[in-house]
Structure formats: C-alpha cells, structure tokens
Amino acid sequence: MSKNFSDDRNQQQGLQMNRRKFLKAGAAAAVTMGLMGTVGAMPAVAAEAAVGSSVTVNGARSKLKPTGQYGPASVKFATFNNEWLGTTKLVGEVKNINEAETGFSRAGRGLYGKESQIGRGYFIRKDPAGAAEHDTLMILATEPAVQGKVSPVKLNVPDPEQMSQNIKDFAYYLRADEVGIGKMPDFAWYSHKVTDQHALAVNDVEKAVTPVTDRLPYVIIVMVDQNLETMLASTGYDQISGAQSFLGYHATGVIAVVLANYIRNLGYNARAHHARNYKAVMTPCIISAGLGELSRTGDCSVHPRLGFRHKVAAVTTDLPLLPDQPIDFGLQDFCRVCKKCADNCPSGAITQDTEPVEYNGYLRWNSNMETCTKFRTTNKEGSSCGRCMKVCPWNTKEESWFHSAGTWIGSHGQISSKLLKGMDDMFGYGTEQIDKYKWWLEWPELLATPEKMPGLVKY
Known part of the structure; x- marks a missing residue:
C-alpha cells in the first residue's frame, strides 16, 4: 500500500513562497557569498567550478555544445577497466542478463502476481497522453527500423575524433540534450532478448527469447530532459508520470533510429536501442559514455545536471569513434548520506543501507525490483511512478547562484x-x-482499466 506524500496545500504554498522570497530578497546571494568564502581557500580550479565554469571537455568536442554540459557540479574523469566502471566497483564476473529476467518481463510472466501481470500490459497506456507517446514509439520498434541494411559503400574514417564530433553534433541537431560515446561494456549486452511476448505471457521463456550475438564495440548514448516544469508540478506517481517517461523514451527513440540509419548510410553497422526494442542494459552504457553514475536506487543512473530527470536511447556501432571517459561528481558519497529517494519511495523498494553491496559481480545499493515493479504496474493513483526522480536533490531547480553553489558543494x-x-x-x-x-x-x-478497455492489454 502506498504512502501518502501529498503535503497540505497551504504548507506547499508556504514553502514555495519562502523559496521565492529567499531568492528574491537576495539571501541566496548572501549564503552563496559565505560559501564562496569557504571556496576561496581552495585551489583556483575548484573555485572556478563553484561558480559554474566548464570542466575539461570529455572525449571529442562538439561544435554545437563545445563545453561540458554538467552544470555546476565538480566533475572528474574516471576509468573503465577490469576493476572499475567509472565509480562502480567491479568485484567479480558480471554476467549478462536475460531480458526475460528484468522487472517488467518478470511481471509479464506472472511471477509478481496476476494483477501485476495484467497491469504490465497497460499501465503506460491507461493515460491518454502516455498511450499516444507509447503507440507512436511502437512504430519505430520493428527490426528494420532499429537495424536496417548497411550501405555497400563504406566511408573511410581516418580521424575517429573528428567523426565522434560529427556524431555528437548530429545527435544535438536531432534535439538530444546530452550525447556521450563509450566503449561498449561486454556485460551490458543482454544474453537473450525477448522476441515473443505471447510465449513470455505463459512463462515459456525458452520460446520467448533469442540469443544476442551481434555485439558491436562502441555505444552512443542520447539523453533528453523529461521537462523540469512538469516534474515540479507532479507528485511523481500521478497521471502524468507515465507520459513524462514516454516523452523521453519517444524523443530518444526517434533520435537513435535516425542516428543509426545515418551511420549505416556511411557503410557501418549500427543498431538503435530504445524503450520498445533493447538488446542491451542502458545504465552501464550511460556510465561508460560519461553521462552518469550509479545511484542509491539500484541500477538507475544520475546525471550531474539533470539528476534522474532524463531518459536515454542508444546506438551500438562499429564506426571508428573516440570514446568519452566515465565521470565522478561525488554521487557515491552523496547517496550514502542523502537517502531522500528511499524516504519518499511509495513502495519502500529503495534501500536505507549506508553502503552498497555485491550484486552480480559489482557493488550497488540493492533496490527491490519486485516491489518497485509491482507498484508501478498496479498504481491506482496514476500511471507508473517517478517519485525518486521528483525528490532527488540533483534535479535542476531554479537558475540561481544559490543552487549553483549548493550543487558544487x-x-x-x-x-x-x-x-x-x-x-x-x-x-x-x-x-x-x-x-x-x-x-x-x-x-x-x-x-483506463482492463475492465473498461479489455483490448488495451498489450505491450
């Protein structure tokens, strides 16, 4: 049963008024000046970061966005080797996951109960806005759309850095908010992809899946903002929450499909991965491409400027590229002490543990996938959930010196x-x-409910 996180309206308005008065009255500037005094004793590079100057550009530069888009956070570059994927510690063999074992697939198999199995088939589409975005993305989910024919004429690429710049700029041109390029982690590929939803629904896993064999060396991540103002007005698990997710999924899906097609026109293999047709797990790809760190919520990443408020799609390719480096903006230390997502999770799925633990060969905070999935697929108050996104302090707030200083600190x-x-x-x-x-x-x-619209149950 979900907690009620709706504050009294008067209290909410009071908080909002206090925020606005605080910022407008200039107290924010005063606090910031105090923080700057502390920063003044630090090295000059750190002081520049505190006032929002750009960090060194990661990987190939983009002409359309020539400086790092990390916001005011202090960002360092990390590594990807046998022991670390960015700030995620690898402690053993990381096994490839069968897509049939992911949360929504397990719900679809009936492993989380009948209500969740039915809900998995319609929870996004029960709201008119979410249904519109979902159904449009389904048009781009066919194999010819995500992995079409490669041009027989292959472009010679003598300079992978220049090509990486071109790829980033093309993705920004297609309206991506963030773009990163990474070495594709081998463990990020699904071992098997779900290709038969009907077989999955009767828990015939062997018939439902196909092995993933066409693995490519590079991954391009395209990221879009789910819209700050909408998030500020929502509870995180109301009617708009599912639509807000699929706003991002649809936008990134379109970008990834076009980008993959563009690369194939250059004579190289390229496959798009989006919310309705994945062959890989996105979070390790995001980390490898320098666009986030693993967070307290388990296998979800946080971006230093957008927080959780993003969705991604990917393109895997053998086009010669210059990979970016993973980033470190202090999230592991932050998640150890914050716990705001855990305190506010309506299902109680996010752990309160201070330290991450070993899971499938790496360290992470263990969220309860079953509890989270069951809540999202059976939520009676709205469509899905995004409460952790809503409350995370890393989500961008109003533009001000106060918030820039706070984020850097x-x-x-x-x-x-x-x-x-x-x-x-x-x-x-x-x-x-x-x-x-x-x-x-x-x-x-x-x-919508199954009783009102029995034909709606499809995925």
Whole structure:
C-alpha cells in the first residue's frame, strides 16, 4: 500500500513562497557569498567550478555544445577497466542478463502476481497522453527500423575524433540534450532478448527469447530532459508520470533510429536501442559514455545536471569513434548520506543501507525490483511512478547562484552532501508546485482499466 506524500496545500504554498522570497530578497546571494568564502581557500580550479565554469571537455568536442554540459557540479574523469566502471566497483564476473529476467518481463510472466501481470500490459497506456507517446514509439520498434541494411559503400574514417564530433553534433541537431560515446561494456549486452511476448505471457521463456550475438564495440548514448516544469508540478506517481517517461523514451527513440540509419548510410553497422526494442542494459552504457553514475536506487543512473530527470536511447556501432571517459561528481558519497529517494519511495523498494553491496559481480545499493515493479504496474493513483526522480536533490531547480553553489558543494564529499540535502529539505524541494507549473488536464473517467478497455492489454 502506498504512502501518502501529498503535503497540505497551504504548507506547499508556504514553502514555495519562502523559496521565492529567499531568492528574491537576495539571501541566496548572501549564503552563496559565505560559501564562496569557504571556496576561496581552495585551489583556483575548484573555485572556478563553484561558480559554474566548464570542466575539461570529455572525449571529442562538439561544435554545437563545445563545453561540458554538467552544470555546476565538480566533475572528474574516471576509468573503465577490469576493476572499475567509472565509480562502480567491479568485484567479480558480471554476467549478462536475460531480458526475460528484468522487472517488467518478470511481471509479464506472472511471477509478481496476476494483477501485476495484467497491469504490465497497460499501465503506460491507461493515460491518454502516455498511450499516444507509447503507440507512436511502437512504430519505430520493428527490426528494420532499429537495424536496417548497411550501405555497400563504406566511408573511410581516418580521424575517429573528428567523426565522434560529427556524431555528437548530429545527435544535438536531432534535439538530444546530452550525447556521450563509450566503449561498449561486454556485460551490458543482454544474453537473450525477448522476441515473443505471447510465449513470455505463459512463462515459456525458452520460446520467448533469442540469443544476442551481434555485439558491436562502441555505444552512443542520447539523453533528453523529461521537462523540469512538469516534474515540479507532479507528485511523481500521478497521471502524468507515465507520459513524462514516454516523452523521453519517444524523443530518444526517434533520435537513435535516425542516428543509426545515418551511420549505416556511411557503410557501418549500427543498431538503435530504445524503450520498445533493447538488446542491451542502458545504465552501464550511460556510465561508460560519461553521462552518469550509479545511484542509491539500484541500477538507475544520475546525471550531474539533470539528476534522474532524463531518459536515454542508444546506438551500438562499429564506426571508428573516440570514446568519452566515465565521470565522478561525488554521487557515491552523496547517496550514502542523502537517502531522500528511499524516504519518499511509495513502495519502500529503495534501500536505507549506508553502503552498497555485491550484486552480480559489482557493488550497488540493492533496490527491490519486485516491489518497485509491482507498484508501478498496479498504481491506482496514476500511471507508473517517478517519485525518486521528483525528490532527488540533483534535479535542476531554479537558475540561481544559490543552487549553483549548493550543487558544487554537494559534489565534494559526505559532509558537503549533508549540507546540500539539508538545503534541499529546508526550502521544500520535492514538494508539488501545482499552481505555478501544472499545465495538463486530468480526466479520471478516461483512466483506463482492463475492465473498461479489455483490448488495451498489450505491450
């Protein structure tokens, strides 16, 4: 049963008013000046980072976005080797996952109960907006769309760095908010892909899946923002939450399909991976491409500027490219002390443990995949869930010196992380700003259920 995280409306308005008064009155500037005094004793490079100057560009430069898009966080570059994937410690063999064993697939197999199995088939589509985005993305889910024919004429690529710049710029041209290129981690590929949903529904896994064999060396990640204002107005698990996810999935899916087709036109193999047709797990790809770190929520990543408020798609390819490096913006220390996502998770699926533990050959905080999936597929209050995205302090807030300084401070160890989390709580972030930002209409009578729309149950 979900917790009720809807604060009293007057309390919400008071928090919002206090925030605005604080910022408008200039107290934010005063606090920031105090923080800058602390920063003043630090090296000049750190002081520049505190006021939002760009870090060194990762990998190949982009002409359209020539500086790092990390926001004010202090970002260092990490490594990818046999012991580390960025800031994720590898402690043993990381086995490839069968897609039939992922949360939504297990729900579809009936392993989480009948209600979750039915809900898995329609939970995104029960809201008119989510259904529109989902159904449009399905048009791009066919194999010819994600992995078409390669041109017989292969372009010679003498300079992988120049080509990487071109690929990033083309993705930005296609309206990506962030782009990264990584070496494809071998363990990021699914061992088997689900290709028969009907067989999956009767738990005939052997018939439902096909081995993944066509593995390529590079991965291009395209990332889009799920929209700040919508997130500020939502509860995180209301009617707009599913649509907000598929806004990102649809946008990145279109970009990835076009980008993969573009690369095939250059004479190289390229496959798009998006929410309706994956052959790989996205989080290790995101980390390898320098666009995030593993977070307290388990196998979800956080970006230093967008927080959880993003969705991605990928293109795997053998086009010669210059990979970016994984990044370290202090998230592991931050997640150790914050726990705001765990405190606010309506299903209680996110762990309160201080330290990550071993899971499948690497260290992570163990969220409960079954509990999370069951809540999202059976949520009676809305469509899916995104409460962790809603409350995470790494989500961008109003543009101000105050928030820039707070974000930079929060990327410098556990003591600083406590300060950022305390500031986030003090000014009521993670609560709803309905009057200011809510733009969508809700029609409870159209919120689909299997009883109302029996033909809706499809995935």
